[in-house]
Amino acid sequence: MASSQTASTAGPLLQPGRRWWSGDGSGSDRLLSALGLLSFVALWWFGSLTSDFVPPIGEVLDAVPSFLTEEDIYADIADSLTRVVVSLAVAVFVGFWAAYLMARRGFWGLVVARYVDLAIGLPSTIAALLALFIFKRSEIGVFVVVVIACFPFVAITLRQGFLSLDRRLSEMSGVYRFGGISQIRNVTIPHLVPFTLASIRNEYAHAWRVVVIAELFAVNSGIGWRFTQAYDRFLLVDVALWLLVFIVLLLGTEYMILRPLERWVLRWRGGAQ
Amino acid sequence: MNAASTPAAGFDIDVGPVRKALAFLAAIVLGVIAWQIATWISDGWIPGIGEIIDATRDSLLAADTWEQIWITSKRILIAFVVSTAIGVAIGFASGLNRKAEAFFRPLIVIALATPDPLYVIIAILVLGTEESSGVIALTLALIPFVVTIVHGSVKARESQLDEMSAVYRLSRRRYLGQVLARQVTPALFAAARTSFAFAWKIVVLVEAISQPRGIGSEIYEQFRLLNAAEMIALALIFIVLMRLVDAIVFGGLERRLLAWAR
Amino acid sequence: MSPYIEVEGLKVSYDGEHLALDGVDMDVTENELVAVLGPSGCGKSTMLQVLSGLLRPIAGTARIDGKDMTRSSSDRPRVGYVFQDHRLLPWRTVAGNLELVLEAAGIPKAEWDVRIDRYLDILQIGQFRDAWPMRLSGGQRQRVSIARALAIDPAVVLMDEPFSTLDEVTARTMRQQLVELWQESSRTIVFVTHSIREAIFLADRVVILTKGPARLLEDVEVPIGRPRRYEDADITELESQIVDRVMGVWGYEEPAAA
Secondary structure (H helix, E strand, C coil), X not given: CHHHHCCCCCCCCCCCCCCCCCCCCCHHHHHHHHHXXXXXXXXXXXXXXXXXXXCCHHHHHHHHHHHHHCCHHHHHHHHHHHHHHHHHHHHHHHHHHHHHHHHHCCHHHHHHHHHHHHHHCCCHHHXXXXXXXXXXXXXXXXXXXXXXXXXXXXXXXXXXXHHHHHHHHHHHHXXXXXXXXXXXHHHHHHHHHHHHHHHHHHHHHHHHHHHHHHHHHHCCCCHHHHHHHHHHCCCHHHHHHHHHHHHHHHHHHHHXXXXXXXXXXXXHCCCCC | CCCCCCCCCCCCCXXXXXXXXXXXXXXXXXXXXXXXXXXXXXXXXXXXXHHHHHXXXXXXXXXXXXXXXXXXXXXXXXXXXXXXXHHHHHXXXXXXXXXXXXXXXXXXXXXXXXXXXXXXXXXHHHHCCCHHHHHHHHHHHHHHHHHHHHHHHHHCCCHHHHHHHHHCCCCHHHHHHHHHHHHHHHHHHHHHHHHHHHHHHHHHHHHHHHCCXXXXXXXXXXXXXXXXXXXXXXXXXXXXXHHHHHHHHHHHHHHHHHHHCC | CCCCEXXXXXXXXXXXXXEEEEEEEEEECCCCEEEEECCCCCCHHHHHHHHXXXXXXXXXXXXXXXXXXXXXXXXXXXXXXXXXXXXXXXXXXXXXXXXXXXXXXXXXXXXXXXXXXXXXXXXCCHHHCCCCHHHCCHHHHHHHHXXXXXXXXXXXXXXXXXXXXXXXXXXXXXXXXXXXXXXXXXXXXXXXXXXXXXXXXXXXXXXXXXXXXXXXXXEEECCCCCCXXXXXXXXXXXXHHHHHHHHHHHCCCCCCCC
């Protein structure tokens, strides 16, 4: 058992003869990551050379300041952000109850499982077109599409949570007798929190992608809509700018808000896992 | 949560097939009812089940439908094979080698944060509206997912067998093939299956946007013509077909792979 | 005669900060069976890892038959290693597992079958030659693991608490078999354990380590004649002597005499 501490993780001291598992760490890593980033930039630069249509990086970067001072971009950013957050919340809610029913293995759980299955297998594009058709250009369409896309994954993850909760409860109930509310507070919720957070983390990026697709087709606002506008009008610098906005927004919120939040919640709950 | 009565793991294996079939039926019946209500509420704007069934039958019989499906399937196949191959290679490399991991990480992170339509747009901008740009866009969009799965499993492998291989000085070839590959086989399978699943879903988007022929563009076309029933019919046919392929090919493979089950 | 296994001033660290071994010395003559004894987590496995070339120390030497085991060179002697968990590849048959290490050790293919049969028979698992490891019991798997270690004709056999996961009856049988094996085939064995009695039963000498960061505490000869029985009074006495000596050092306080 002590031997599992070895080779793969530690520093330059632990070099078995062959180096085919993780080598040394530290400073060179950052350099290589920077290189990786640079290769992305290089690709872009190469693309702008070979094609008349790819805007050169310089041009795009120059356009950033004036872009950021345009007021109406923030309305669309806010729209997309709201849709992501609200849809995700609804998806978690729906997914939670779907998971609960499925974990109970009752008849309705099986029926719900079929719908979960259906929702997973529905391409977002088709859902978006349908939503556009049904809801015309109402914002509801976007919410529906994103919820349908995301709730099944939440349901699957939380179902695992419920199933493993069952096991714990039946093991414990013989020994300690927790009453109803106390049980929910002290056992059920802490147990489900990590699963919920995991599903939120996983589905956050997914929700963003689906929102863009939905906005591409179904509404006249938001980042997805901006993409179509820019692309249709051949405003290629704008396409690049909105792409940057999207990536920065997604990665920024994920690393600076979502992950710290997750860590904070888990710490407060005593790392229930 | 019936703590006492539910058995441990096992998913739906312990539920009788009759019950499952009944649930399936109930789901369909409920769905149909809900849909008909929607049709009624929307005054026929949303096509009724009858219309959809008719449209489905017509589409199934039309040769053009199958031609479109064939075109789309070829794209899916190419994108699936290439993205899985490249993704596995990168995933292995970055899972085994810290340097490779450091290098690829920013690329993969950005790729995962890029919305799907952008792959199509970029491909068109660089390659023009040729046949190949759609497939290339699709392939590129799939690679990060495969990489993530393979990389995760390679890194999560237990060090025990690595140590055994080191002590007995297995050659690199033997280690990779006999020890590592087998260990990550379930993840490789999952990566391939995921790649296929995303491929047929994203191809619809690719075709709807870039509109050369194919089921996706056909669906979009029907939508523009406001032929909702036809659109739904085509979507149904395509989805059912793809899921059948998944169940038969990957389901079958999975059973085979579990043959040496511990 | 220079020692067959020579460990001098060995210092090992996992993370560059904390030492697992803090200057350990140990000598083993050829064909000796030496037990390495220490409390859990003291790093006794670490020494085996250095000797097998898995780990590189920060300081000190580890040699087998005069060759430096910490450098990866191709003329390092072969080492057989029996882990605490069997570490067999579940997707290869028993014979397949042995073939894998035979190939890696450079043994010509023509000899493989002979060796496989021979060592499986010695360990009384010949009938499992083509079985899948996970269909065997824990004891049988450890036997395969031992057979694998022996089949390559190693210079030394390193064993890291190989019987600690087995039930007592199986473990007793295995200990007995190990001693017989060792006597018949004259190999040098280093056997790591945390059980004092096991160490005394098996070994010519017991090397006792301190708690981590570990150093050599004592080197105890086991003057008891073979064959030994696990319940021998001699063993019990030596055991309680050792227990007295290590209790304080390993950190267990005796309750004050009433």
